[in-house]
Amino acid sequence: MATVRIWSDAEAEADAHVKAVFDDIRATRKTDFVNNVWRALANQPAVLESTWAQVKQVMTRPGALDPVTREMIYMAVSIANGCEYCVHSHTAGARAKGMTDEMLGELLAIVGLAAQTNALVTALQVPVDPEFKA
Numbered sequence: 001m002a003t004v005r006i007w008s009d010a011e012a013e014a015d016a017h018v019k020a021v022f023d024d025i026r027a028t029r030k031t032d033f034v035n036n037v038w039r040a041l042a043n044q045p046a047v048l049e050s051t052w053a054q055v056k057q058v059m060t061r062p063g064a065l066d067p068v069t070r071e072m073i074y075m076a077v078s079i080a081n082g083c084e085y086c087v088h089s090h091t092a093g094a095r096a097k098g099m100t101d102e103m104l105g106e107l108l109a110i111v112g113l114a115a116q117t118n119a120l121v122t123a124l125q126v127p128v129d130p131e132f133k134a
Contacts, residue, residue, distance in 0.1 A: 007042040009034075017045040021052050028056060035089060068097040072107050079111050 012018045012034075022034050022042075041048040059070055071094035078086035091104070 002036075002040060004040050004043045006036055007039045012039075012042060015042070015045065018042045018048065021045075021048050024056075025052060028060060037085065037089070068094055068099050068103075071097055072099060072103070076107060076111050079108075080115065 007018065009022075012022045022038065025034050025038055026032055038048065038052065041051055059067075059074070065073070071090050074090040075087060075094060078090060091099075094104075
């Protein structure tokens with residue numbers, strides 16, 4: 001259960017600030033769907049607006065990383081951080097942008113391997129090779 005109210009479309013329509021952000025989410029994503037993270041953040045309109053601006057800037061602008069790679073990186077970090085919501089939402093986003101089952105399998109193998117080797121290296125307190133600090 002959410003710890004905050006999840007705003008309905010009617011509630012969002014009644015608040016000009018929230019409505020503007022929801023409208024931009026819909027326009028940017030070319031969908032009528034506004035997911036629950038934005039509906040929860042609507043309880044703090046300034047946080048809603050700034051968070052959406054950051055997500056929009058990082059995840060939708062053209063850049064060196066293609067959209068599916070961006071979503072897969074977001075998935076990997078969300079897995080590492082244990083955020084069920086973000087794992088599911090960005091898996092759906094990656095699939096919508098072209099991630100295949102084979103790509104997902106490889107990503108999960110890499111995340112699992114990194115978690116294992118990170119834990120080993122941390123436990124062993126292995127010093128970083130000077131060549132890697134260049």
